[in-house]
Amino acid sequence: MLARVIGHVVCSVKDRMYEGEKLLVVQPINPAGQSAGPSFLAVDAVQAGIGDQVLVIDEGGSAREVLGKPGMGTIRTVIAGIVDAVESSE
C-alpha cells in the first residue's frame, strides 16, 4: 500500500526479531496523497525518512523475506520501497 512516513519509534525492550531494525510510523494515503485510515508502525528496509512516500507490505511472510529473516517471527509490516512519483489519469 501507499503510505507516508510521519514519525519514528524508539524501543529498547523488544522481540529479538526486531533487534537492529528501524521502526517508523506510517500513515496510509490514497494516490492523491491524502490520509486514508489510521497510522501504524512498520520496519524500515529501505532507509526511508520522515516525509517520504513509501510502499508498505502488510503481510508477514513477505515482510520477513524482504528483511532477510525468513521463517516464523513476529514481524508483519515492512517498508519495501520509496515512491518517487505516482501518476494517475483519474
Next chain:
Amino acid sequence: MKIGKVIGRVVSESKIESFEGRKLLLVQPLDENKSPVGDPLVAIDTVRAGEGDLVMYEGGKEAAMSLANWFNPCDAAIIGIVDEVGL
C-alpha cells in the same frame, strides 16, 4: 504493529496450555499522538510490560508466533516497550 498503552491486566486461572506462565494485559490502542483509538483489547505479554507502559503490539498470526508453539489461538501480542515516539 500498533502503539498502545497498558491499562490493566487480566487474570485467568484456567487457560489453554500455551498461555501458561504468560501475562495477559489490557491494552488501549493509541494513535501517533498517543490519543486513544477504539476499544481496549487483551494481549499476551512477551516483554515483561507493566501497567502504564507505552507498548507496541502485533495482531494476527504474527502474534501467535511470539509464543513457543506458534500454532496458538492468540489475537494480539505485546512485542516491545516504546521509549519514545518522534513525529
